[in-house]
């Protein structure tokens with residue numbers, strides 16, 4: 001079991017049965033009611049294991065969220081708050097989020113706003129959740145196609161990261177998680193980037209040491225800058241373009257979050273090179289590795305127009321400027337780079353030509 005301290009939150013990586021979960025339920029939350037938030041798939045694949053393994057959860061209330069990024073919205077959150085009220089949940093009770101980034105983002109937000117905040121624990125069940133979404137205290141909802149426009153910073157009490165939950169995760173979702181691990185490599189060290197790429201090629205083997213290494217990269221950045229006033233912004237590498245693509249296709253193509261971020265990373269690496277920051281060799285390495293693993297969509301003119309327009313509403317923008325993270329080399333990222341909207345048009349056009 002690996003124990004990692006975050007700001008006001010503990011991370012435990014390893015078998016949840018050997019973790020502090022049982023004693024926390026029995027000691028800290030002994031007189032609290034427990035509510036487990038799942039989605040339709042984690043209800044099917046992960047809930048029974050959790051409830052049968054931990055006796056204090058036998059009488060827990062279960063709330064099921066609908067699957068799909070398009071459901072990460074206020075209407076569903078309101079339904080959950082109503083259910084919590086109906087179950088008589090107080091601010092001294094405990095919410096347990098058992099799922100991927102959708103469940104931990106929404107569940108964290110719901111818990112943080114309910115009766116001005118009640119305690120919650122994250123148990124991520126996707127690779128993406130384990131290395132990224134469940135950590136760092138960003139919670140939130142989408143507003144229409146705009147990603148995570150409503151949200152608060154609020155940390156869970158503990159995050160239990162147990163790779164056992166990955167046994168039922170579909171391959172496409174595993175790849176999505178790998179995309180965020182690749183991002184950790186690109187912003188932290190070329191050696192980590194190479195290791196993640198190798199792991200992805202070797203039949204997606206999840207090595208716990210690599211998992212912990214990626215968790216530590218995110219945790220270190222988050223500890224230095226918990227509210228994203230500065231350095232934490234580098235975790236958004238690939239996400240300015242990635243979020244716009246994800247938001248645009250949310251109700252149609254249904255690309256995974258990681259796939260959109262991977263395409264965003266290829267394009268933002270190209271932008272880094274085009275603007276004279278990243279050398280050609282490094283850009284070509286990123287482009288060649290990532291495009292073998294994640295297909296770049298063939299954007300039409302109308303799609304490019306709509307996606308680029310969405311960039312003007314990205315939540316990282318400041319004073320009318322579109323801000324982006326760009327790479328100086330593999331392993332070094334610069335944040336708050338001001339990019340003209342026309343540059344994004346040119347990037348999309350370049351990739352459309354490359355694809356044709």
Ligand SMILES: NC(=O)c1ccc[n+]([C@@H]2O[C@H](COP(=O)([O-])OP(=O)(O)OC[C@H]3O[C@@H](n4cnc5c(N)ncnc54)[C@H](O)[C@@H]3O)[C@@H](O)[C@H]2O)c1
Nearest residue numbers: 041045100101102125126128129132133138165168169257
């Ligand atoms: N808060 C943050 O810092 C942060 C960081 C990165 C991403 N995110 C957010 O996370 C979300 C993406 O997270 P995600 O990729 O985990 O998506 P997700 O939660 O939608 O899960 C992906 C799919 O896998 C299914 N699933 C989950 N666990 C499973 C399991 N063990 N077995 C079988 N199926 C399982 C889900 O039901 C879903 O269909 C996005 O909303 C993104 O914005 C947040």
